[in-house]
Amino acid sequence: MSTTNQRAFNFNAGPSALPLEVLQIAEKQLINFNNTGMSVMELSHRSKDFEQVHNEAIARLRQLYAVPDNYEVIFLQGGASLQFSMIPMNFLQSGEQADYILTGVWSEKALAEAKLFGAPVAVASTKDNHYKNIPSVHQINFNDAAAYVHLTSNNTIYGTQWKDFPTTIAPLIADMSSDILSKPIDVSKFALIYAGAQKNLGPSGVTVVIIRKDLLEKAHNNIPTTLKYSTFTENNSLYNTPPTFGIYMLGEVLKWVEKQGGLEKIATHNEAKAKLIYDAIDGSNGFYIGHAEKESRSLMNITFRLADEELEKQFLAEAKAAGFVGLNGHRSVGGCRASTYNAVPYETCKALADFMHAFQAKH
Amino acid sequence: MSTTNQRAFNFNAGPSALPLEVLQIAEKQLINFNNTGMSVMELSHRSKDFEQVHNEAIARLRQLYAVPDNYEVIFLQGGASLQFSMIPMNFLQSGEQADYILTGVWSEKALAEAKLFGAPVAVASTKDNHYKNIPSVHQINFNDAAAYVHLTSNNTIYGTQWKDFPTTIAPLIADMSSDILSKPIDVSKFALIYAGAQKNLGPSGVTVVIIRKDLLEKAHNNIPTTLKYSTFTENNSLYNTPPTFGIYMLGEVLKWVEKQGGLEKIATHNEAKAKLIYDAIDGSNGFYIGHAEKESRSLMNITFRLADEELEKQFLAEAKAAGFVGLNGHRSVGGCRASTYNAVPYETCKALADFMHAFQAKH
Numbered sequence: 001m002s003t004t005n006q007r008a009f010n011f012n013a014g015p016s017a018l019p020l021e022v023l024q025i026a027e028k029q030l031i032n033f034n035n036t037g038m039s040v041m042e043l044s045h046r047s048k049d050f051e052q053v054h055n056e057a058i059a060r061l062r063q064l065y066a067v068p069d070n071y072e073v074i075f076l077q078g079g080a081s082l083q084f085s086m087i088p089m090n091f092l093q094s095g096e097q098a099d100y101i102l103t104g105v106w107s108e109k110a111l112a113e114a115k116l117f118g119a120p121v122a123v124a125s126t127k128d129n130h131y132k133n134i135p136s137v138h139q140i141n142f143n144d145a146a147a148y149v150h151l152t153s154n155n156t157i158y159g160t161q162w163k164d165f166p167t168t169i170a171p172l173i174a175d176m177s178s179d180i181l182s183k184p185i186d187v188s189k190f191a192l193i194y195a196g197a198q199k200n201l202g203p204s205g206v207t208v209v210i211i212r213k214d215l216l217e218k219a220h221n222n223i224p225t226t227l228k229y230s231t232f233t234e235n236n237s238l239y240n241t242p243p244t245f246g247i248y249m250l251g252e253v254l255k256w257v258e259k260q261g262g263l264e265k266i267a268t269h270n271e272a273k274a275k276l277i278y279d280a281i282d283g284s285n286g287f288y289i290g291h292a293e294k295e296s297r298s299l300m301n302i303t304f305r306l307a308d309e310e311l312e313k314q315f316l317a318e319a320k321a322a323g324f325v326g327l328n329g330h331r332s333v334g335g336c337r338a339s340t341y342n343a344v345p346y347e348t349c350k351a352l353a354d355f356m357h358a359f360q361a362k363h
Numbered sequence: 364m365s366t367t368n369q370r371a372f373n374f375n376a377g378p379s380a381l382p383l384e385v386l387q388i389a390e391k392q393l394i395n396f397n398n399t400g401m402s403v404m405e406l407s408h409r410s411k412d413f414e415q416v417h418n419e420a421i422a423r424l425r426q427l428y429a430v431p432d433n434y435e436v437i438f439l440q441g442g443a444s445l446q447f448s449m450i451p452m453n454f455l456q457s458g459e460q461a462d463y464i465l466t467g468v469w470s471e472k473a474l475a476e477a478k479l480f481g482a483p484v485a486v487a488s489t490k491d492n493h494y495k496n497i498p499s500v501h502q503i504n505f506n507d508a509a510a511y512v513h514l515t516s517n518n519t520i521y522g523t524q525w526k527d528f529p530t531t532i533a534p535l536i537a538d539m540s541s542d543i544l545s546k547p548i549d550v551s552k553f554a555l556i557y558a559g560a561q562k563n564l565g566p567s568g569v570t571v572v573i574i575r576k577d578l579l580e581k582a583h584n585n586i587p588t589t590l591k592y593s594t595f596t597e598n599n600s601l602y603n604t605p606p607t608f609g610i611y612m613l614g615e616v617l618k619w620v621e622k623q624g625g626l627e628k629i630a631t632h633n634e635a636k637a638k639l640i641y642d643a644i645d646g647s648n649g650f651y652i653g654h655a656e657k658e659s660r661s662l663m664n665i666t667f668r669l670a671d672e673e674l675e676k677q678f679l680a681e682a683k684a685a686g687f688v689g690l691n692g693h694r695s696v697g698g699c700r701a702s703t704y705n706a707v708p709y710e711t712c713k714a715l716a717d718f719m720h721a722f723q724a725k726h
Contacts, residue, residue, distance in 0.1 A: 006400050007400050007401075008399060008400030008401050008405075010400075010401055010405055012406070012407045012410075013407070014407075014604065015405060015406060015407060015408060015604065015607055016405060016407075017401075017405055018402060018404060018405055020394070023393060023394045023402050023404075024394065026393060027390055027393040027394055030386060030389060030390040030393060031383070031386045031387065031390055032369055036371060036688075037369050037370050037371030037373075037688075038370075038371050038373055038380075038688065039381060039386050041378060041381055041386075041565075041566040042371075042373055042375065042378060042379060042380055042381055043375070043378060044375045044376070044377075044378060044379075045378060045567070046694070047375075077440035077441045077442070077445075077568065077606075078440045078441055078445075078589060079440070079589075079603050079604055080603075081588065081589045081602070081603040082440075082441075082587075082589045082590075084587075084588075084589075085587030085588070085589065085590065089587070109588075112588075113587055113588060116586070116587060196604060198604055202404075203404040203606075203607065203608045204404075204408070204604045204605065204606055204607050205440065205568045205569075205606030205608065205609055206568075222479065223479070224445075224448030224452070224476055224479060225444065225448070225472075225475075225476060226441060226442075226444045226445045226447075226448060227445075227448065239444070240442050240443075240444040241377065241378065241442055241559060241561055241567045242567065243440075243566075243567055243568030243606060243609070244378055244566065244567050245567070245568065245608065245609070246568055246606070246609075249404070323400070325399075325400075325401065326407055331409070
């Protein structure tokens with residue numbers, strides 16, 4: 001069995017670090033889950049054993065976020081990318097407007113998919129500022145008659161994150177793939193929240209959706225069965241075989257979040273972790289240059305460059321040699337990125353900050 | 364760690380038994396994969412380590428089935444149920460005919476989804492015979508101008524299986540979810556083969572598609588990105604984050620199939636396993652009654668009833684108490700069903716046959 005000190009300094013952007021404690025539980029139960037003589041993967045999705053795993057995961061997520069009763073929590077497949085299409089397929093009519101706020105590549109992709117179904121409009125975009133910031137809510141000209149408003153709560157590629165969400169007349173939909181469960185949020189501000197699991201929730205292959213029932217009622221009917229949200233809400237996400245192992249892992253991650261003390265504690269912890277690295281950037285006298293504007297900085301993805309491009313290559317090479325994983329920026333923008341999701345330990349962030357200080361001192 | 368003798372007699376219809384050897388490898392590598400200091404689940408899907416897992420799984424599947432070069436092998440999410448919609452979405456025009464052969468509930472569902480996109484026709488159905496048989500190929504009146512022909516190669520609920528596939532002018536599409544990799548097949552007869560992984564391939568959450576390039580070229584363009592087959596073929600199934608752990612497990616199952624000696628050996632083994640249970644039925648003088656007609660019997664799902672309904676309940680209760688799992692028939696039809704997929708050991712089938720003999724002797 002692995003020990004803690006064999007663990008990589010994992011800063012992957014997703015799939016990403018999982019809590020060691022969760023992996024240890026999964027390892028222990030892998031072949032014989034709850035004395036069933038079977039792996040979780042071998043259980044029928046209609047068995048009592050699996051249904052308990054499934055329902056407990058839903059209940060834990062509801063409790064952690066204090067999800068109001070007029071919302072459903074469902075598990076899907078296909079990641080956020082499929083949600084980009086399912087949202088307009090379910091909620092946007094031909095010719096109808098939906099408001100999209102562009103804060104990066106993922107919001108652009110969401111907008112592009114909506115164009116197949118209706119008339120989405122980019123009501124705000126920070127592209128001209130190289131997506132270094134989140135737009136000011138007061139400057140956005142929302143269309144109150146829009147089918148919905150769509151935003152991306154955290155932008156993995158650029159390292160920006162919404163701090164306060166707009167209050168909108170039209171139903172607010174948020175892609176929270178990369179900061180779900182990283183802090184408390186008021187679910188009641190949103191009509192639909194979605195997230196691929198592979199950053200803060202568990203392994204890839206599960207998508208979590210929290211959807212308000214009144215939005216659900218507005219959905220179109222004449223669409224494929226497994227692309228209708230109502231198929232999932234009406235069948236407790238068990239219309240067809242769900243990704244059972246992923247849901248089990250999600251449930252274990254949720255237990256772990258509870259054990260950390262819940263979302264307030266997780267948020268404080270995440271702030272402290274990110275501060276270590278942002279301080280290394282801010283205290284470097286321009287040796288490290290943060291990409292995001294300070295007030296828009298993400299606590300999940302810390303993006304930076306080195307002033308000297310050759311030195312940047314060397315930094316990434318030496319970091320890799322020192323056991324740091326996933327520090328290269330997204331292939332579309334380059335630079336460096338440290339993803340400090342919930343499961344990345346404080347010590348790992350400290351190790352990176354120390355490495356950054358040492359590298360700077362050397363050069 | 365579990366030992367072999369703690370293993371359940373697992374006859375689940377899917378998700379179902381996995382090879383113990385595969386689970387043992389997964390357990391061993393769960394926290395530290397290939398000395399990366401990370402779980403497979405924690406690897407970036409764009410890392411060298413994961414890409415090797417991914418590409419090896421594709422290569423192994425190609426090799427086991429001798430997939431010709433003019434086919435692509437891709438991994439998707441959403442199970443067969445999403446394929447029911449993706450197939451007509453990609454290949455069926457409004458008003459255009461597609462030929463569906465109905466051999467059970469799953470083919471009915473596939474047909475129902477196609478109606479949203481075009482004019483599918485049930486060119487054959489054995490529903491009037493309670494889906495006890497596979498129709499005779501010579502009696503099917505195919506429309507050579509159809510966009511495609513769709514069939515379900517094995518019917519989990521009724522326990523029937525195609526032995527020989529029709530040669531069709533229109534592209535032949537097969538849902539092989541429940542008998543993929545159970546025997547050699549001539550891939551070149553098909554334009555598209557699809558299968559949810561959770562019976563013979565691995566855990567739920569991965570869908571395998573083998574698609575001929577000329578069919579791919581006929582696909583419509585104006586559909587959502589992640590619902591287009593070409594998105595997967597053009598990006599080696601890495602357009603967005605794939606279900607990485609599921610693909611890893613699939614790769615390990617494929618290695619295991621190789622170690623068993625390949626598909627010929629697997630087929631012989633499956634025949635011997637099924638024979639144990641069919642012999643218990645056929646030798647019972649009507650105590651056990653097989654559902655499927657003999658020439659249509661499935662080697663994957665063995666469906667039967669007891670002549671006496673009360674005794675059937677008792678049989679299922681005693682079997683459960685004796686450690687047999689998953690012997691209840693599908694909730695839509697009742698009765699008994701033993702799913703004897705690749706990973707179900709001969710000894711497990713022998714134990715069931717022995718139990719059936721003993722139960723009969725007692726009553």
